[in-house]
Amino acid sequence: MLSITQRKGIKLLMDQEIVxxxxxxEPIAVSLCVAKASELLEHRPDxxxxxxxxxxxxxxxGVGIPGTNMIGLPIAISLGxxxxxxxxxxxxxxDFDSDDLEQAKKFIDEDRINIFVKEGILETLYIExxxxxxxxxxxxxxxxxxxxxxxxEKNGEVLISKKFEEIEKGKxxxxxxxxxxxxxxxxxxxxxxxxxxxxxxxxxxxxDISKTEMHGHNVSRVLAGSKGMSLFGDNPHSKMLIATAGAxxxxxxxxxxxxxxxxxxxxxxxxxxxxxxxxxxxxGADKETLIxxxxxxxxxxxxxxxxxxRLSALCGCVVASTGSSCGITYLMGGGYExxxxxxxxxxxxxxxxxxxxxxxxxxxxxxxxxxTALLSAxxxxxxxxxxSQEGIVDEDVDQTIRNMAEIGKGMEETDNVVLGIMTKKxx
Numbered sequence: 001m002l003s004i005t006q007r008k009g010i011k012l013l014m015d016q017e018i019v020x021x022x023x024x025x026e027p028i029a030v031s032l033c034v035a036k037a038s039e040l041l042e043h044r045p046d047x048x049x050x051x052x053x054x055x056x057x058x059x060x061x062g063v064g065i066p067g068t069n070m071i072g073l074p075i076a077i078s079l080g081x082x083x084x085x086x087x088x089x090x091x092x093x094x095d096f097d098s099d100d101l102e103q104a105k106k107f108i109d110e111d112r113i114n115i116f117v118k119e120g121i122l123e124t125l126y127i128e129x130x131x132x133x134x135x136x137x138x139x140x141x142x143x144x145x146x147x148x149x150x151x152x153e154k155n156g157e158v159l160i161s162k163k164f165e166e167i168e169k170g171k172x173x174x175x176x177x178x179x180x181x182x183x184x185x186x187x188x189x190x191x192x193x194x195x196x197x198x199x200x201x202x203x204x205x206x207x208d209i210s211k212t213e214m215h216g217h218n219v220s221r222v223l224a225g226s227k228g229m230s231l232f233g234d235n236p237h238s239k240m241l242i243a244t245a246g247a248x249x250x251x252x253x254x255x256x257x258x259x260x261x262x263x264x265x266x267x268x269x270x271x272x273x274x275x276x277x278x279x280x281x282x283x284g285a286d287k288e289t290l291i292x293x294x295x296x297x298x299x300x301x302x303x304x305x306x307x308x309x310r311l312s313a314l315c316g317c318v319v320a321s322t323g324s325s326c327g328i329t330y331l332m333g334g335g336y337e338x339x340x341x342x343x344x345x346x347x348x349x350x351x352x353x354x355x356x357x358x359x360x361x362x363x364x365x366x367x368x369x370x371x372t373a374l375l376s377a378x379x380x381x382x383x384x385x386x387x388s389q390e391g392i393v394d395e396d397v398d399q400t401i402r403n404m405a406e407i408g409k410g411m412e413e414t415d416n417v418v419l420g421i422m423t424k425k426x427x
Contacts, residue, residue, distance in 0.1 A: 009174035026059035035084025064254020185296035199260035210246030216360035220246035271320035297327030313411035321369030345376035
């Protein structure tokens with residue numbers, strides 16, 4: 001049983017990691033950094049130089065920017081300079097109109113923006129913005145987390161200089177394991193957990209847009225069409241795919257709608273909530289059981305990301321779908337042992353799916369993850385589990401998670417190859 005201190009620490013962690021976001025979080029974080037620099041400059045910048053880690057560039061090159069019908073970093077940077085309000089965090093581009101958009105396009109056309117890969121850094125999430133006029137210059141850096149300003153300097157005067165890791169140590173963040181995750185979801189007072197239902201409904205509302213509008217590759221509409229129903233059937237599996245892919249279709253296409261993110265990723269938030277919500281509706285689960293399953297799913301994602309890091313060469317749907325598989329297993333009546341089985345089954349199956357940037361086709365990868373989540377949960381509830389004699393699975397479920405994270409961190413060269421391919425295509 002968890003102590004009150006442990007429960008408070010876990011709740012604080014969830015409050016920090018589950019937040020609303022409009023648009024893909026990497027270009028939006030760049031926009032946020034630009035907004036902060038421009039605010040401190042107190043004038044519209046004449047020039048903006050942006051230096052980014054390769055992971056950030058990879059995730060920002062091909063994704064729609066909300067409300068613009070445009071993709072990529074230049075429009076995100078330009079809007080951040082013109083209308084961005086840094087106090088809004090990952091909703092920094094929430095408020096702009098057609099006039100603002102035209103000004104942003106003009107700013108791009110005037111060739112005021114330069115984008116570079118930041119060399120010689122260890123951080124996978126690194127954003128450095130230098131905004132300048134003829135008189136003033138501001139440098140702002142986000143690193144470690146999508147909204148964490150680690151360095152700010154104006155005209156040579158350092159205003160902020162701190163490391164994300166040091167701040168986290170100062171807060172004494174709680175170190176999770178899967179048993180703690182399960183105990184928190186299963187035993188905590190339900191009033192403490194109800195916030196997660198709001199997150200799921202927010203993501204469902206984003207998904208509902210795909211029912212009446214065409215977005216991205218329309219994966220959800222293809223699945224829901226007559227041919228899709230003929231092949232996949234009208235069943236819990238297909239409904240989970242439709243709901244989850246729908247929110248991704250909408251979000252990756254640049255619709256200006258908020259979703260509840262998880263660990264800095266909207267797609268992770270979507271994939272950790274909608275499969276669980278959809279399955280709960282299908283079986284008629286009561287609200288309390290649904291809420292506990294949603295918490296289990298989302299907290300599992302947060303736990304795995306503690307080991308894997310914010311950005312990785314591994315596709316985030318591997319992590320998020322592992323969470324949802326745990327939540328689905330819980331809805332099926334599984335206890336802690338079955339939850340460990342689902343986790344091992346997931347890691348044995350889709351570890352190795354690469355991330356080749358945020359884009360509309362992410363809905364395909366999310367669909368693959370959701371399908372695997374349901375299969376892994378089904379096997380788990382039948383007490384079928386991949387053994388420690390096979391591949392990267394360990395007898396200890398927490399070691400299995402660490403093994404997956406080690407693979408993700410060891411795929412640095414894969415990241416470089418992927419970015420090289422993507423960059424050559426743009427040239």
